[in-house]
Amino acid sequence: FSVHLEDVYFNKSYLIFFLTRSWLDRPHFFFLQLVEPSIQVEKEILPLWVKLVYGFPSLPIGLIGNFYGTYVFVYYSDTVGLELNLLNVCYIILLFAVVLFFPFIGWVFDRTQTRWGRRRPWIAVCAPIFFTVGTLIWLCPTEFPSSISKSVSTTALKAGYFSIIYLSAIIFTFLVQTPYFAFGIELTRDFDERSSLFGYGQAFYVIGMVLSTGFPEFLLEWFPNTRWTFSTLAGVVGILGIISLETMCWTISERKSSAESPKQTPFIPGVRSILLFNKPFLHLLLVITLQNSTPYVLSLLPFWVQFSLGLNKIWSAVNLTVFIASGFAFIPFWSFISRKFGKRKAYGAAQLVGALGYLLFVLPGRGDKYLATAVSFVAGMSGCYLTYYNFLYQSIQGDVVDYDELKTGMRREALYGNIMQYFNWFMSVTSTSAPFLILAWLGFDGSLSEQSDVVNKGIAWCIAANGVAVFLGAIIIVFMYPITKHKYKDILAGIARHNMDCPALDPISNEIIQPLSIRSQAVPADAYWLFWTFFHSELKSVRRNVGVGPLIIGLSIKVGLLTALIAAMGTLWYFYQNYYILWGYVMIMAVTLLFYQLLCIRAAMELGKKLETTEIKLEMITAFIEMTSSKKKL
Numbered sequence: 001f002s003v004h005l006e007d008v009y010f011n012k013s014y015l016i017f018f019l020t021r022s023w024l025d026r027p028h029f030f031f032l033q034l035v036e037p038s039i040q041v042e043k044e045i046l047p048l049w050v051k052l053v054y055g056f057p058s059l060p061i062g063l064i065g066n067f068y069g070t071y072v073f074v075y076y077s078d079t080v081g082l083e084l085n086l087l088n089v090c091y092i093i094l095l096f097a098v099v100l101f102f103p104f105i106g107w108v109f110d111r112t113q114t115r116w117g118r119r120r121p122w123i124a125v126c127a128p129i130f131f132t133v134g135t136l137i138w139l140c141p142t143e144f145p146s147s148i149s150k151s152v153s154t155t156a157l158k159a160g161y162f163s164i165i166y167l168s169a170i171i172f173t174f175l176v177q178t179p180y181f182a183f184g185i186e187l188t189r190d191f192d193e194r195s196s197l198f199g200y201g202q203a204f205y206v207i208g209m210v211l212s213t214g215f216p217e218f219l220l221e222w223f224p225n226t227r228w229t230f231s232t233l234a235g236v237v238g239i240l241g242i243i244s245l246e247t248m249c250w251t252i253s254e255r256k257s258s259a260e261s262p263k264q265t266p267f268i269p270g271v272r273s274i275l276l277f278n279k280p281f282l283h284l285l286l287v288i289t290l291q292n293s294t295p296y297v298l299s300l301l302p303f304w305v306q307f308s309l310g311l312n313k314i315w316s317a318v319n320l321t322v323f324i325a326s327g328f329a330f331i332p333f334w335s336f337i338s339r340k341f342g343k344r345k346a347y348g349a350a351q352l353v354g355a356l357g358y359l360l361f362v363l364p365g366r367g368d369k370y371l372a373t374a375v376s377f378v379a380g381m382s383g384c385y386l387t388y389y390n391f392l393y394q395s396i397q398g399d400v401v402d403y404d405e406l407k408t409g410m411r412r413e414a415l416y417g418n419i420m421q422y423f424n425w426f427m428s429v430t431s432t433s434a435p436f437l438i439l440a441w442l443g444f445d446g447s448l449s450e451q452s453d454v455v456n457k458g459i460a461w462c463i464a465a466n467g468v469a470v471f472l473g474a475i476i477i478v479f480m481y482p483i484t485k486h487k488y489k490d491i492l493a494g495i496a497r498h499n500m501d502c503p504a505l506d507p508i509s510n511e512i513i514q515p516l517s518i519r520s521q522a523v524p525a526d527a528y529w530l531f532w533t534f535f536h537s538e539l540k541s542v543r544r545n546v547g548v549g550p551l552i553i554g555l556s557i558k559v560g561l562l563t564a565l566i567a568a569m570g571t572l573w574y575f576y577q578n579y580y581i582l583w584g585y586v587m588i589m590a591v592t593l594l595f596y597q598l599l600c601i602r603a604a605m606e607l608g609k610k611l612e613t614t615e616i617k618l619e620m621i622t623a624f625i626e627m628t629s630s631k632k633k634l
Contacts, residue, residue: 060241062208106418131238
């Protein structure tokens with residue numbers, strides 16, 4: 001190892017470590033621990049004003065976001081006059097545009113280099129547009145000029161307005177939230193302070209959710225003009241959001257080390273390296289996928305109160321408010337548990353409490369309003385309903401980003417956040433639509449004030465299904481997620497060693513990771529990230545055939561199969577329109593994979609040219625496979 005002896009010191013704790021660890025198996029592990037440069041990981045304390053200034057914009061963001069989710073479809077159905085089926089079709093079509101756009105957002109953010117940093121310019125520019133669109137979505141014209149309506153029907157014009165504005169709302173939501181979340185990760189690397197910072201953010205976010213759940217209905221009692229009331233509310237919240245985000249951008253600076261992050265990876269290799277090379281992140285991804293694949297509680301809770309319990313809308317509002325507010329009330333408690341026992345145990349315990357609360361939804365019967373309220377309180381106290389926006393989850397993800405820096409030498413907060421948001425959003429489509437498909441299959445009829453016992457029990461069990469997913473998530477976090485507070489300190493120490501051009505220990509796999517300067521001697525950086533586009537089996541095929549011909553043929557076959565699948569789903573959509581959500585969902589996944597395969601073909605052609613010019617040699621492929629093999633880490 002390239003160890004600078006003048007910086008070496010001996011620590012007695014390592015002698016104890018020597019006696020207690022089977023070092024004969026890993027002599028390099030012991031040597032690196034015994035003689036290493038003196039590295040102290042200092043505790044960071046963020047000022048209270050920084051936490052408040054960073055956290056407060058979550059209030060208008062949460063309010064606008066939940067306002068969309070709760071009222072936009074009802075508004076366009078009841079006030080604008082569009083059928084729900086037409087709105088759902090527009091929504092599915094929008095997903096095709098979004099699915100091609102979203103994955104690039106975080107990658108572009110991480111590659112941004114300006115004198116003001118990587119995050120703040122995007123937030124400062126996109127925030128006014130985001131909140132302006134949030135107001136325009138409630139101002140759809142009910143009538144159009146006769147010169148336009150003669151050639152295009154009013155229904156088509158309204159659907160077009162909804163599609164354009166709603167698509168803009170989704171895009172700018174990501175353009176604001178992705179750098180905002182990445183900015184929070186960069187503000188501190190302290191294990192506990194990061195949880196505290198995101199805890200303030202979640203507190204304001206939940207307040208926004210509470211206000212957007214019941215406050216619009218309250219306003220409608222005083223101002224019955226829905227169009228005016230909703231647009232005015234969105235405008236006022238938009239002004240608050242713009243002021244708070246612009247204030248944050250001007251008063252809080254980005255960390256110099258994050259703003260000067262080295263050149264980022266190409267898009268496809270960067271995503272593949274994250275999904276295949278960072279096991280802690282895969283654990284988090286599995287948890288969020290489980291939670292978002294089950295029925296969305298906030299959309300089912302009013303149906304549970306109205307039909308399963310037979311209570312009026314007042315109790316529906318009470319249970320929604322109690323459910324959300326209990327998550328806010330217990331933020332200090334979970335923060336304390338996190339500091340006392342660690343994030344992993346705190347998040348696992350919160351998940352178990354949430355799982356119990358969801359399972360309790362099957363207990364209240366007709367008219368049990370107080371028991372129902374108590375169940376809503378217990379189910380909400382964990383904050384599990386926030387899924388990706390849970391402050392402990394976000395803090396844990398920040399630790400995973402630091403682990404990625406140890407392994408790759410790069411800061412990719414936005415790409416990690418974007419991938420997680422993408423899966424969170426993608427799976428939430430099923431969590432919102434699937435329960436209503438199930439209820440329709442059970443015989444639910446929205447025109448009836450009373451439903452059958454099967455439907456009433458089905459609503460309760462759909463909510464209880466979240467308990468199973470949340471319980472599995474708790475098991476994954478507690479028993480599989482490997483980053484503890486002690487190991488996180490080792491990760492930061494390893495990053496510091498790499499900054500001194502020294503090898504570092506991976507505390508998760510217990511393997512040695514060489515700094516970038518040494519790794520690039522075996523495989524240059526450009527070749528390294530180009531290889532990440534392909535599986536090991538594909539690279540072995542290139543090495544075996546001394547060319548990329550078979551690789552391109554195999555990728556082309558995949559493109560043909562995916563194209564056929566997309567055509568088949570389109571045919572099924574035409575003949576079996578009642579299941580358009582299912583067909584559309586499969587088509588979206590197929591389009592995503594098709595786009596990915598086309599990029600792989602392009603990369604394969606680039607690899608072929610570099611092999612011909614000997615810019616890339618077959619020995620580099622062998623070295624890369626050895627570096628990234630699961631049996632032998634870097």
